Amino acid sequence: MLALRVEGEIMEEKILLSVKELCKWFELRKGLFGKAGYVRAVDGVSFDIKKGDAVSLVGESGSGKTTLGKTILRLYEPTKGKIIFEGKDITNLKSKQLLEYRRETGLVQQDPYGALPPFMTIKRVLEEPLAIHGIPKSERIKRIYNVLEEVRLTPVEDFVGKYPHMLSGGQQQRLVIARAIILNPKLIVADEPVSMLDASVRIEILTLLKELQKKHSLSVIYITHDLSTTRYFSEWIYIMYAGKIVEKAPTNTLLKNPLHPYSRTLLDVIPDPDAENRFKIRDIPPGEPPNLVNPPEGCRFHPRCAYFKDGLCNEKEPEEVEVEKDHFVRCWLYG
């Protein structure tokens, strides 16, 4: 009995977040009461994230990656499927329990300045989550100072009284990160956290995030369209296309050996600085990402795929197959 329980605990401890067939559909309203269909932004996504792991969720705009991140945080209500956090089903939590869940999660957004209330001082910005979750006043200032030191906004006394517009873009994003971790969460969703920052600042922020992740054993879902940063940040890469995850693999595995045709294209088109690039015309799949109200039948990538097989790809949706250890693909090339 003891052995079983210990094993059970170890198992549960390992997986922090488990998502099963999660769907988020947005209603299209017609007139006052009519419905004109749904935008299926996230359409059947499943994965598990271990405690302390960082996962890059990669896709272009319209792939549903941002919607997925926000649904996991319950900023959107899931339409179908389950989200299991630390063994508890949090899909339909409300009020007080939902508040507890919010304490365990944090959000870092794309726009550092927009994410901060312009009329609040830094101290107040960081105090808000503490106040909402009932942290006693006596403890607050200590936590605020600590977290500011962790994100290296020092000397701390200089910063507490400042307003967001007095900070640089990088400093603002550090403040946003500080706010996200001040309640000691277990999961952070970072939605394109560095896309709006300068190139030289990006790596600084990603490095900081990585440090914090290791120090606090945080699980991070790093949403991005920039594959080149994933190597420096995450252990896993999930590629998303048209509301579905089409490939999952450890980072280096996917970068060396992408299996899904879409993943291959993504890797091909990203240039490294090289003077020869100007002579290369790249191979790009024609067309555009599909309409999510009426996605194509079968595999959603088939209208643009170079390996399209008529009768198969346009009729049946491919299932997820584990091609090698921990490397999953949804493609009839491997099914």
Add this chain to the structure above:
Amino acid sequence: MVKSLLEVKNLCTYFRTTKGIVKAVDNVSFCVEKGETIAIIGESGCGKSSLAKSIIRLLPRNVHTYIGEVYLEGVDLLKLDEKKMNEIRWKKISMVSQAALNSLNPVIKVGQQVAEPLIIHEGVSKKVALERAKKALSMVGIPESFADRYPFELSGGMKQRAIIAMALITDPDIIILDEPTSALDVLTQASIMNMLKIIKEKTVKTFIFITHDIAISSELADKVAVMYAGQIVELANAEKFYKTPLHPYSIKLMASVPTLRTDKKLEFIPGTPPSLIDPPKTCRFAERCPWKFEKCKNEPPLVMVNDSYVKCWLYESKGR
């Protein structure tokens, strides 16, 4: 000696603001040959957009200083009056602004908008202009039928292509592209770069490609100019630059860009660029430079090292 198509000499553009005088472009010089593409690389606030606007003379009202020489085919643009400049603008040199996706008028059909420069600058009739607009749209990869659509019916990538079509339609010699792909997805970005590459080859156009993304710049650049705090700190050919950048800022910038195919340790540049209001008299990068030494207290000269120009004391002995 073949004269360059565009020659910028000692260009200075300063703006008047409530906080002081912003020296956005501070003594910038470079030249571009016909059919060549020069990439101007820099981070936000370095003055590259102001440089673009200074060349095409589309500056806002609060300009304090605007001196120097910009020779287009031998004619100094800064000395022309507004009327003459209007004739040159869009006929010889055109521009695609940053975040151009929002510069399409939402209530006018796409075809009409793309045709507009022809009607204004060449006095062509509406019918003829529309025909040429459709051709321009297909050149940038938009089906001709889209000319009858409104901007909201187009995706981001298509809107950007339409703007580029507008910049190409009068067949100018030089096109300035200010961050043409920064708001777009990777695949769309790649296909637009493809399109630009094809146009560059087919029509021998000259591009001034402004971006903060070093990797993307290599997709088109024959020559690279690196801008920092209002000044050009390095000017080199693409082959030399992407392999071995010379200026410390270029080196650190290159080191901070993550690469997919090579294994490299990433470094970031601590600190922030100096304010363009009353910039320091020292080398402007000195504060953040790991190779700083006593000479850096003074502004470094532009030194020629082989075919490249570097604004750095470290190379003083090597070149002229």
Add this chain to the structure above:
Amino acid sequence: MSIKRLKETFKQLIAYKSAVVGLCILGFIMGLSIYAVITIPYEEAVKAWRLGEDVSINNPRNAAPSWINFFRQKKLPETMVMDTLKSGSNARKIIIPRETLSALRIEFSFEFNYDDFPSEINLFLTSKYNEAAPYITINWTKPNGATIRLKELVVKGTDRYYISIDNELAKKLRLYLSEKVGQEIPYEIPPHMSLFAVEDESILKPETAQVLKGKYRMVIEGILFGGESDVDARLVVYGKVFGLAGTDHLRRYLVIGLLWGAPIAVAFGVLASVSISFIQMIIAAVSAWYGKWADMLLQKATEFMMILPFLPILMMISIFYKISIWVLLIVVIALSIFGSGVKTYRAMFLQVKELPYIEAAQAYGASNFRIIFRYMIPKVLPTIIPSLVLSVSGFVFLEAALAILGLGDPVAPTWGKIINDAYDKGALYQGYYYWVLEPSLLLVLTSLGFALLGFALDKIFNPKLREM
């Protein structure tokens, strides 16, 4: 909002000359208000304003402000009050006592050197006695020596002798003057003119009549019966100018009304403006944040209220119910809160709702209430301050307008009420311009002050209006 932010805003504000002018004007109006509230408590003011005559019996009617004399060649007379009960007021009283009878002599003497006649002359008498009331005779002596017997009477308790409207005296004096001049005086010359006039041909026309300047005396001689009998008298020679602001038809000193009009106007305007703006903002925030049904209901309610005609309804309520000014304020607020401001603010809130920091707040668990009041409203608040200040003028004028129409508070001393009284009594026809101009000027000044301040604030809080 910290004090630092306020200081910064203030600094930006005074960079605009118009704002400085506006602030000075408002400072002046606030000064009036504070002075009014401190020196004359509200109840007293209402009492003084309502009772009017009884309280201000010593004031002339419809007198112009005394500084008018500065601009005039012919000086208008001031009011002179001579009272036996007040020492040092040109009144001398002597009682010569005998056993059962005492002789009384009261003498009023004064210099009259103005170029125009007084408007009224009244004599107020009070007597004390046991059995028999005192008997007095009243004589008037002009500077030229002429003495005229005015009246003889018995003083029972308090008595008032309105000399100016004593018809018998008037006829008597008219005859006397006609004889003096040798011609009949063709108009009914009132006593307050005949008793002061130069006795020559100039008196034949009222326009040419001249004042005989010099020392005048009124002598009251009387007999007091019994030891405790006593008589006191007060002679008031009413002028045509009075004080800083003049008087109205009920002898009320206009300064009281003007002073008290200030805090009432400002309080009404500010309270209306602030309450309506804030309540509209809250309604808009709730509507925008919750969306769906709440939004639809609130918006339909707003649209319904917006269609209703504001002023006619207000007028109807005023006609059917005599309402005090504070009830009026509540009615105005109630009719306005579902107004067009809700639509404007809702548009702003819909934009704010999409800002990233709102989403971030949801992510760390902020409740709806918190988001509305601590995240959305503070963002929108600076934008509404200019319109809040600007609308104060509108409400000040609204209150005045209702009062001028006779629909406001019937007893409160407001600027609108003064104009209403003036209008009722035909002030402009009678030449009492000051009566209308003074409250109007203050109304305009107050509105101007708020408007200037509001426009300057607009430039600060909406930077797009700023010029480079």
